[in-house]
Amino acid sequence: MAIVGMGKMGLLHSCIFNGLNESKVVAICEKDKLMASMLNKYLKNIRIYQDYEKMLERENLDGLVITTPVYLHKPIIDRGLKYNLNIFTEKPLALNGGECRSILKDKKNCISMVGYCRRFMHTFKLANEIIESQALGKPIYFNSQLFVSQIFKKGKGWLYDPKRSGGGVLIDLGSHAFDIFTYLFGDVYSVHAFAKATFNSLVEDYAVINLKFEDNIIGSFQVSWSIRNYRLPELKIKVILENGTITVTEKYIDIWSEFERGKLKKGSNVFYKQDLTKNIAINIGGPEYTQEDQHFLQCINEGKNTICSFDEAAKVNFIIDAIYSSIISERVEKVSYGV
Amino acid sequence: MIMDLILGHNQFLGISHISEDKARDREKKFSKIESIYHIVEAAHDLGYKGMVIETHPRMIEFLNYYKENRTFDLDFYLQVPYIHGYIQRANENGIGDLLLGIINQTGVIDAGSIAFRSLINSVKSDYISMALNLLKLEVSPFSDINIKTLLLHNVMTDVILSLDMIEPVRQYLEYVTDELDMKPGFITLNLSLLKIRFERWGISPSYVMTPINPKGYDMNPLQSDVERAIESFDTNIIAMNIFGGGAFSIEDVQSYINRFKNINACVIGASSEENLKESFEAFS
Numbered sequence: 001m002a003i004v005g006m007g008k009m010g011l012l013h014s015c016i017f018n019g020l021n022e023s024k025v026v027a028i029c030e031k032d033k034l035m036a037s038m039l040n041k042y043l044k045n046i047r048i049y050q051d052y053e054k055m056l057e058r059e060n061l062d063g064l065v066i067t068t069p070v071y072l073h074k075p076i077i078d079r080g081l082k083y084n085l086n087i088f089t090e091k092p093l094a095l096n097g098g099e100c101r102s103i104l105k106d107k108k109n110c111i112s113m114v115g116y117c118r119r120f121m122h123t124f125k126l127a128n129e130i131i132e133s134q135a136l137g138k139p140i141y142f143n144s145q146l147f148v149s150q151i152f153k154k155g156k157g158w159l160y161d162p163k164r165s166g167g168g169v170l171i172d173l174g175s176h177a178f179d180i181f182t183y184l185f186g187d188v189y190s191v192h193a194f195a196k197a198t199f200n201s202l203v204e205d206y207a208v209i210n211l212k213f214e215d216n217i218i219g220s221f222q223v224s225w226s227i228r229n230y231r232l233p234e235l236k237i238k239v240i241l242e243n244g245t246i247t248v249t250e251k252y253i254d255i256w257s258e259f260e261r262g263k264l265k266k267g268s269n270v271f272y273k274q275d276l277t278k279n280i281a282i283n284i285g286g287p288e289y290t291q292e293d294q295h296f297l298q299c300i301n302e303g304k305n306t307i308c309s310f311d312e313a314a315k316v317n318f319i320i321d322a323i324y325s326s327i328i329s330e331r332v333e334k335v336s337y338g339v
Numbered sequence: 340m341i342m343d344l345i346l347g348h349n350q351f352l353g354i355s356h357i358s359e360d361k362a363r364d365r366e367k368k369f370s371k372i373e374s375i376y377h378i379v380e381a382a383h384d385l386g387y388k389g390m391v392i393e394t395h396p397r398m399i400e401f402l403n404y405y406k407e408n409r410t411f412d413l414d415f416y417l418q419v420p421y422i423h424g425y426i427q428r429a430n431e432n433g434i435g436d437l438l439l440g441i442i443n444q445t446g447v448i449d450a451g452s453i454a455f456r457s458l459i460n461s462v463k464s465d466y467i468s469m470a471l472n473l474l475k476l477e478v479s480p481f482s483d484i485n486i487k488t489l490l491l492h493n494v495m496t497d498v499i500l501s502l503d504m505i506e507p508v509r510q511y512l513e514y515v516t517d518e519l520d521m522k523p524g525f526i527t528l529n530l531s532l533l534k535i536r537f538e539r540w541g542i543s544p545s546y547v548m549t550p551i552n553p554k555g556y557d558m559n560p561l562q563s564d565v566e567r568a569i570e571s572f573d574t575n576i577i578a579m580n581i582f583g584g585g586a587f588s589i590e591d592v593q594s595y596i597n598r599f600k601n602i603n604a605c606v607i608g609a610s611s612e613e614n615l616k617e618s619f620e621a622f623s
Contacts, residue, residue: 014502015498015501015502018501019500019529038466041466042466042467042504042507043502045503046502229353229366231353231359231362232359249358249359251356251357251358251359252357252358272583272584272586274357274552274556274583274584274586274587275554275583275586278558279560280557280559280560281559282497282501282529282532282559283497283528283559284494284498285494
C-alpha cells in the first residue's frame with residue numbers, strides 16, 4: 001500500500017495498513033518538507049516521497065490510499081487510475097458531483113472505496129440489519145442531527161475555502177450522515193435546505209435539511225460544527241417504523257419494538273458499542289477504521305466491489321449538490337444521480 | 340493478590356463511553372472543581388490508592404485546587420501527551436500556535452529563554468528530542484505531586500507499535516527515567532502486539548495500562564490472546580475500561596477480573612460516592 005498525505009487520517013491509515021498481517025505500507029508521500037524528513041528518519045522500511053507522481057511511477061503497488069485535502073482527491077485518483085491501482089480515498093470522494101461524474105467515467109475496473117467509516121460502526125450496522133429485515137416493518141419517518149463543538153471563530157486553511165473543501169459543514173461533517181441515510185433508507189429523491197455562515201463568511205456553519213426518499217420515507221436533518229458541549233461528533237437518528245422505533249448513535253442503539261420478535265423483546269432493547277464490537281485486529285483510532293481498511297483489502301483479494309465504492313460514495317456528492325442548489329433557490333430540488 | 344483501585348478521570352472531563360447525553364450530564368455535574376475534589380477525597384477515604392490524571396486544562400485546574408486545599412495524599416498516574424487538545428489546536432491554528440500554547444500553558448519559560456530557543460532548534464534537527472522537550476514542559480506543572488508513573492497515551496503507543504518504531508520508545512524510556520526521574524509506562528489498546536514488539540526490542544516497561552473486561556471490548560486482536568499476554572507479562576498491569584463505561588454489570592466484571600493473578604491495579608471511573616463504594620466492595 002502507499003499513502004498520499006500524512007495528516008491525521010494519513011497517519012491513522014498508515015498505522016492500520018502497516019499493523020495488519022495482510023498488508024504492508026511500502027511508500028508514503030508527504031509534501032511538507034519537515035514532515036517528510038521526519039518520516040524518512042524514523043520509518044526505516046517505508047520509502048518517503050514528496051511527489052506522488054514520482055511515487056506512482058516507481059512503486060509497484062496493490063493499493064493507493066488518498067488522505068489529502070479534498071481538492072487534491074480527483075487529480076490523485078486520476079493519476080492512480082492510469083496505473084490501474086485499487087484506490088481508497090478519504091471522504092468526500094471529490095469537491096462536487098461534476099468531479100465525481102468524471103471519476104466514475106474513468107474508473108474502469110479498479111476496486112474503489114471512500115472512507116465513510118460509520119458504515120463500519122456496529123450500531124449503524126445493526127440499524128441497517130433491522131431495517132433491511134423489516135423486523136419492525138417499513139421505515140416511515142426519521143429525524144436526525146449531527147453536531148460537534150469545533151468551530152467558534154474564523155478558521156485558517158483549506159477547510160474554510162469552498163474551492164478547496166467543496167463547502168462547509170454540509171460536506172465536511174454532513175457527508176457522513178448523507179452516506180448513512182443512503183445506507184439505511186436508499187436513494188434521496190429531493191431536498192429542501194437552509195444554511196447559515198456565522199464564523200466563516202465563505203462556508204456554512206449550520207444547516208437544516210428536509211429529505212424525501214425514493215421509497216417515500218421522509219426525514220429531517222440538522223448539522224453543525226459550532227454547537228457547544230459536543231466534545232465528539234455525534235450523529236443521532238430516530239427512525240419511526242411501522243412496528244417500532246430505532247434510536248441510533250455511534251455509541252448505542254435503542255430498538256423499541258411493539259411486540260416480541262426473534263431476539264427482540266417487546267419494548268426497549270438497548271445495545272452499546274461495547275456489546276457489539278470485538279476481535280479487532282488492531283485498534284488505533286477506533287475499530288471502524290480497522291474494519292473499513294480490512295474490507296478494502298478483502299475486496300481487493302476477492303475482486304469484488306466495496307460497500308462504499310466510488311459509485312456509492314458519489315451519491316453523497318450528488319445529494320450535497322442538490323442541497324446547495326436548494327439553499328440558493330430556496331426551493332425543493334431533485335437529486336440528480338445521472339452519470 | 341489484592342488489587343489497588345485507581346480513580347479514573349474521564350468522568351470529570353465530561354466523557355462517557357456509552358452516550359454523549361450522559362457525557363453532557365457529567366460535564367454539568369463536575370462543572371465546579373470542588374465537586375471533582377469531593378469525589379477524589381471520598382475515593383481516598385474509602386481506600387483508593389491513586390488517580391489517573393492528564394494535562395487537560397481542567398485537570399490542571401483540579402491539580403491547583405488540590406495543591407492549595409490538600410487534605411489527603413494520593414499517587415497520580417499521569418497520562419501524556421494531551422492528544423485531543425493538540426490535534427484540535429493544530430487543526431485550528433497550525434503547529435506554531437500549538438507549540439506556543441503548550442509553552443504558555445506551562446508558564447515556566449518565555450519566548451526569549453534558553454529553553455525556548457533549545458526547543459525551536461530541536462524542531463529543525465531531532466524530532467524525538469523536540470517531542471521530549473515538549474513532554475518536559477507538559478509535565479512541569481506536576482513536579483510537586485507524587486507521580487507513580489508517566490503513561491504514554493494509547494494513540495502514541497499504538498502508532499509506535501504499528502509502525503514498528505523502536506527508537507522513539509528507547510529514547511522515551513531513557514528520558515523519563517533519567518531526565519524526569521519518573522517510571523515510564525504505556526497505555527495500549529493492542530496489548531498482544533505491545534508484548535510481541537517489546538520482547539523483540541528487549542524492552543521491559545514498568546507499567547502497562549490496557550482494557551480488560553468480560554466482553555473482550557478493546558482486548559485486541561482476540562480476548563484469548565490478551566488473556567495469555569496478561570498471564571505471561573512481567574510488568575505491572577493496570578486494567579482499564581473494566582466496566583465498558585457502564586455497559587457491563589458489576590457482577591460480570593468482578594468475576595472476570597478476579598480470575599487474573601497478574602493484574603496489579605484497576606481503574607474505576609466512578610462519578611458518585613455510591614459508585615466508588617460499590618466498586619471498592621467488589622474488588623477488596
